[in-house]
Amino acid sequence: MKKILVLYYSQTGQLTRIIDNLLKPVRRIPEVSVVLEELQPEPPYPFPWSAYRFCDVFPESVAGTPCKLRPPVCDLDDDYDLIILAYTVWYLAPSIPVNAFLHTPEAGRLFRNRPVVTVIGCRNMWLLAQERVKRIIADLGGRLTGNIVFTDRTNNLIGVLTIAAWMLTGRKERFLKVFPLPGISEEDIEAAQRFGTPLASSLAGEAFALDQGLLNDLGALRVKPSLLIMEKRVSKVFDIWSRFIRLKGGPGAASRRKRVRAFMVYLIAAVVLLAPLASVAAAVLKVLKREKIRAEVEYFSQNALR
Numbered sequence: 381m382k383k384i385l386v387l388y389y390s391q392t393g394q395l396t397r398i399i400d401n402l403l404k405p406v407r408r409i410p411e412v413s414v415v416l417e418e419l420q421p422e423p424p425y426p427f428p429w430s431a432y433r434f435c436d437v438f439p440e441s442v443a444g445t446p447c448k449l450r451p452p453v454c455d456l457d458d459d460y461d462l463i464i465l466a467y468t469v470w471y472l473a474p475s476i477p478v479n480a481f482l483h484t485p486e487a488g489r490l491f492r493n494r495p496v497v498t499v500i501g502c503r504n505m506w507l508l509a510q511e512r513v514k515r516i517i518a519d520l521g522g523r524l525t526g527n528i529v530f531t532d533r534t535n536n537l538i539g540v541l542t543i544a545a546w547m548l549t550g551r552k553e554r555f556l557k558v559f560p561l562p563g564i565s566e567e568d569i570e571a572a573q574r575f576g577t578p579l580a581s582s583l584a585g586e587a588f589a590l591d592q593g594l595l596n597d598l599g600a601l602r603v604k605p606s607l608l609i610m611e612k613r614v615s616k617v618f619d620i621w622s623r624f625i626r627l628k629g630g631p632g633a634a635s636r637r638k639r640v641r642a643f644m645v646y647l648i649a650a651v652v653l654l655a656p657l658a659s660v661a662a663a664v665l666k667v668l669k670r671e672k673i674r675a676e677v678e679y680f681s682q683n684a685l686r
C-alpha cells in the first residue's frame with residue numbers, strides 16, 4: 381500500500397477542486413491511499429476580504445512571517461510515500477498558512493528524505509513563491525520532484541481586476557458583467573485529471589520518480605518572460621514596502637494603519653498606471669536580453685535550485 385499526504389490551503393475551494401480532479405486517477409488505484417490535510421489558520425483569514433485586511437496581510441506574506449495554525453488532524457508521523465503540497469500565492473509568496481506549516485517542527489520531520497510534488501493554483505505570478513518553496517523544501521531535506529501550476533488565462537491587467545473583485549466581494553461572477561469570470565477556468569480545473577496518471581504510475585515503482593519534462597509536455601507549467609521580468613521588479617518594491625509597514629507594528633496593529641493605507645493607494649496606482657508601463661518595459665527587455673531570459677525560463681521550468 382502506498383500513501384500520499386496532500387497538504388493544502390484554499391479559501392474559495394478553487395485549489396481544493398484542482399486537487400480533487402488531479403487525484404481522480406490516483407484514487408482509482410486500490411493500492412494507493414490518499415490523506416488530505418487542510419491547513420487551518422487560527423483565527424481563519426476572512427473571505428471575502430475587506431480592502432484593508434487584504435492589504436494588511438501583505439507585509440507578513442512578503443516577509444514570510446508565519447501565522448498560528450490549528451494542530452493537524454492527520455498523523456504526520458505516518459510513513460508517507462509522497463507529499464503533495466498544494467498552495468496559492470499571496471503577494472508573490474506562498475500563502476501565509478502554507479508558509480507557516482513549512483516552518484513548523486512537524487514539517488521538518490515530515491519532509492525529510494521524502495519526494496514532494498507542488499501544485500500551485502494562483503492568478504499568474506508564482507515563480508518567486510515557488511523559489512521560496514523550493515528553498516524551504518531543500519532545507520527540510522525533502523526532494524522536490526514535480527511542480528504543476530494552474531493560473532488564470534486572462535491577461536495580467538484584467539486578471540488583477542477580476543480577481544480583486546472576487547476576493548473583495550466573495551462572488552465569483554463577471555465583474556461589471558463585461559469582464560471574464562475570475563480565477564482558473566473550469567476546463568483547466570477539470571483537465572487537472574491528466575496529471576494524475578503520471579503521478580499514479582510514478583508511485584508504482586520502488587522509488588518515487590516523476591519527470592518534470594513529461595509533466596511540462598502535458599502543460600504543467602508555463603513560464604512567461606514578461607511576467608518573470610515583472611515579478612522580479614515588483615518583488616524588490618514589495619520588500620521595501622513590507623519592511624516600511626512592519627517597522628510600525630504587526631498584523632492588525634493600529635500604529636501601522638496609515639502605512640497599510642498608503643500601500644493600498646500604491647497598489648491601485650501600480651495596477652492602473654505602472655502595470656501597463658511595466659508590460660512595455662518587459663517587452664523591450666525581452667528583446668534586449670533574449671539569451672539571459674531564455675536561460676531564466678529554462679531554470680524556472682525545472683525543480684533544482686541554483
Ligand SMILES: Cc1cc2nc3c(=O)[nH]c(=O)nc-3n(C[C@H](O)[C@H](O)[C@H](O)COP(=O)(O)O)c2cc1C
Pocket residue numbers: 389390391392393394395396434437468469470471472473501502503504505506543547
Ligand atoms: C491576499 C492575496 C494576495 C494574492 N496575491 C497573488 C499574487 O501575488 N500572485 C498571484 O498569482 N495570485 C495572487 N492571489 C490569488 C491567489 O493566489 C488565488 O488564486 C486566489 O486566492 C484563489 O485561491 P483559493 O480560493 O484556492 O485560496 C492573491 C490572493 C490573495 C487573497
